[in-house]
Amino acid sequence: MKHSKLKTLIMTVVAGMLVAPGFSTQAVNEEIVKQSPEQFFGYTWDGNSYPMPTSIGVAPGFVPFNDIFAKLEGSSSTVLTNSKGADIGVELTNSTPEKNSDGTTKSESGSIWNTAGNELDLTKNFNATMQFYLGKEDSKTESGDGIAFVMTKAKPSIIYPGGGALGIWGNLTTKTADGMPNSFAVAIDTNANADYKWDTAVYNQVKYSSTAETDYILSNGTSINQNYIAWGYPGMKNQYRIVKHTSYDALNNKTIEYNKMLAFANGGSKYEDVDGSTTGVGEFDLVSQGALNNGAWHQMDIKYVREGDGGTFTYTIKLKNPNGTPSGTEVTRSIHWSDAQIQSIFGSTKLNWGFTAATGVKFENGVVAFQNIPGLLDNSFESSLVDTAGNELKHDAYIEEKYNQAFSIKYNGATSRQSWPAAADGTLSAILKAGSNYGFIIDSVQDMTAEVKVHNVNGDYTLRGVAIDPTVLQLKNGETVFYVKQLRVQGIHRQDMANTDDKGQTLTAKTIATKLGPAETIDAGTVGGDNGVLSTTADMPAVKERPLSLDAVPSFEFPKLTVAQVVGGFTGLSNTAANADALKQSGIVMQLPQDAQFTLTANLPSFDLGSDYVAGSSSIKFDFAKGDSTGKQTVTLPDNGEDTPIYTGTQTPNSTAVTNVTLNMAPYPKVKVGNYGKEGNITWTLTAAP
Structure with a gap:
């Protein structure tokens, strides 16, 4: 007998949930879950002495x-080391500099660079992701002058001028x-040198049209109360506007004939100088004075992506408040x-890469x-x-449906400089x-x-993610589910640089859709070892x-x-054995x-x-598993052409x-010998209402 299906109806309701009334959690799990990210990793x-x-x-x-x-020999820089002997940061300058013999502040020039084998490759x-800390400016302390991220062909052998030059500009x-x-440099400048100095073009925001001295010492009165973040090429002539300016340098007993100022290309700026006209190179952005020296760690992300016959370098700087919130x-x-520009620049x-910094008065x-x-690590996390x-x-996704959330760790040992983690007996940890x-x-x-569950080319294995404070969800089918929003997982196998066949591993955790809601992009967690951490987002479906759908109904076959x-x-008269087995597996879906x-x-x-056959004198009888506490019910379906509940x-x-x-x-009794081949066409209908 054949079947068909008809009619669907969709309705919307909200699933109910409640908080668990208190469950015993092992103390070790609670300790792990309550650790800060730094403690957990x-x-x-x-x-x-830094926060x-x-x-x-x-x-x-x-x-x-x-x-x-x-560090470059002779610079004020140092590598910060913790009590475990690990390097944890670099100090370029500090807020308690040395004093000159006359009691004035001794300027500092910081310069620190990658070691051999840790260069960047533009192919x-x-x-x-890094964070920088520039201290906190108050009424007694004026800050200066800033730091710079630098990439260059050869590591410098000299310390470049400090102050507003930041150890890069010359x-x-x-x-x-x-x-x-x-x-190439990304400069973060915290002091306005706006008179006869580097920052005149930035803080005055003037498109110069002459070489008169008065034309570059005027300030607009507002911009000098701001700081700037800019990119440029310190070794290029077009990076500067050079003007005639005669003065006497008493300290060095010589006459100064020229002043050199930064020239950026924002808005098509044009600068007239002693050698003619220059359009400037690079770009700057102004930020509020004090936003950089507010006692916060600020985030800087850099990303380089190869694209065809070249590549794109992107930097993003996220200014923050001391508590880590955006500012x-x-x-x-x-x-x-x-590629041609890479060779020209x-x-x-x-390339070698590193940081410079400078202070003055x-x-x-x-x-x-x-x-x-x-x-250091060629890895990713999705x-x-x-x-x-x-x-x-x-x-x-559908409410109360069960899924898996997958977390893919990718690693390429052939293009990495270290295993992940570096320690031979180490493992990775993750917050999901x-x-x-x-x-x-x-x-x-x-x-x-x-x-x-973890899928790995070297063999699958299973870990336990720990959590506390679950929420209870009573499902419509009577099942009770406990769920949490975060899992902490330890013991993820090390990514060994020597094992080039091991390209990564995928973690999966059982997940349930707990409430109705729109699609969203979420912070999906972090994975890390002793030499690197990665975070990821996930696009979660609505x-x-x-x-309401009727996906399968039974076909009955009889001898x-x-x-x-x-x-x-x-x-x-029972149905065939094959038909009986099939209906046990999936009768009605x-x-x-x-x-x-x-x-x-x-x-x-x-x-x-045939003639005188009475509709309804035949029937199909079966048991239907209802899935509730009443178990099953027996249904008699007569051949009368009417809807039978x-x-x-x-x-x-x-x-x-x-x-x-x-x-x-x-x-x-009126049946005659013959092959009727009679089949019944059953129509099944599923309806729903609030």
């Missing part, structure tokens, strides 16, 4: 490293472009270089910490919602986060842990009501009937909205065996078995 910030870099989401604000940086992608009083050659608008700029695709801290080191077969969900409409299913209420059977009538009153009916038309209720499993199927027929 095993990072120690000590051995210095610990603020966490970025659930990621530590810094990561330990070793043998990455070395490959790289990225880094000499203020020369006519030549004597800044750091073959270099003001992000500053971001992207610079594209063709740098003269090489393999004003001084400040200049400290940098890293969340990951550019070029997350997505997948179905139980492991396929990424490309459509809306679910979206606001989802939760990780706790499968062990006793110790509040969840199964986390959670909607499960649509061939004899004439004697039809003439005499019969009861209890339906999808039901939350808390809907649904009705399932079936309509079996008359078999119409199969079941009405609010609760049933999505898939229900149909068993004990029999065919019954009243005597029909």
Whole structure:
């Protein structure tokens, strides 16, 4: 007998949930969950007087490293080391500088660079997240002058001028472009040198049209009360406007003939100088005075992406308050270089990189910490919602449906400089986060842990994610589910640089859609070891009501009937064995909205065996598993062409078995010998209403 299906109806309701009334959690799990990100990943910030870099989401604000940086001899820089012997940051300048013999403040010039083997390669992608700390300016202390991130062909062998030159721009009083050659810099300037000095063009924001001295010493009265962030090329002549300015340098007993000022290309700026006209290079952004020296750690992300015959370098600076919350608008700029430009600017695709900083009569801290080191690890971290077969969900999720959230760790040992983690006996740890409409299913209420499966080319394994304070969700089918929003996982296998076949591993955690809500991009968590951490986001699908649908209904197959059977009538003729087995596996499959009153009916038309055959004199009888406390019910479906109620209720499993199927027929003596091949077409209808 065949079947068809008709009619769907969708309704919307809100699922109910409640907070668990208190569960016993093992003390060790509670301790792990309540640790700060730095404690959980095993990072120690000590051995210095600076505040610990603020966490970025659930990621530590810094990561330990070793043998990455070395200071330029004679500079004021130093590498910060903690009590465990790990490097944790670099100090370029400090707020308590030395004094000259006359009691004046001794200026500082910081310069620190990568060690051999830790260069950047412009033929490959790289990225880094770092945080910088410039101290706190108050009524007694004026800050200056700033720091710079620099990439250059060759590490400098000299310390470039300090003060407003920041150790990159060169000499203020020369006519030549004597800044750091073959270099690119992102400068973070905290002091306005607005009269006869570097910053005149920036803080006056003037498009100069002459070389008169008065034309460059005027201030607009507002901009000098701001700081700037800019990118440029310290070794290029077009980076500067050189003007005639005669003065006497008493300290060095010589006459100054020229002043050199920064010239940026914002808005098509044009600068007239002693050698004609220049348009400037690079760009600057102004930020509020004090926003950089507010006692906060500020975040700087850099990213380089190879694109065809070149690459694009992007920096994003996120200014923050001391508690780590955002302060003001992000500053971001992207610079594209063709391969020809890379050779023209740098003269090489393999670059040294580091930081410079300077103080003058004003001084400040200049400290940098890293969340990951550019070029050290070729790794990535991604997350997505997948179905139980492991396929990424490309459509809306349904309320109370169970899924998996996948976390993919990718690592390329062939292009990394270290294993991850570096320690041979180390492992990775992760903090996993679910979206606001989802939760990780706790499968062990006793110790509040969840199964986390890990797929790895070297062999799959299982870990336990720990959590506390679960929420209880009473499902419509009567099941009780405990879920949490965050899991902490330890013991993830090390990514060994020597094992080039091991390209990473994927963690999956059982997840349930807990409430209705729109699609969203979430902070999905962090994975890290002793030399690098990565965070990721995930695009989580919207959670909607499960649509009403009738996906499968039973087809009944019976043995061939004899004439004697039809003439005499019969009861209890069972369906074929194959048909009985199939119906036990999947008799009726339906999808039901939350808390809907649904009705399932079936309509079996008359078999119409011939003259005087009475509709309804035959029937199919079967048991239907309702999935509730009443167990099953027996249904008799007559062949009268009318809708017969199969079941009405609010609760049933999505898939229900149909068993004990029999065919019954009243005597029909007028049957004649022949092959009727009679089939009944049953119409099944599922409806729902609030």
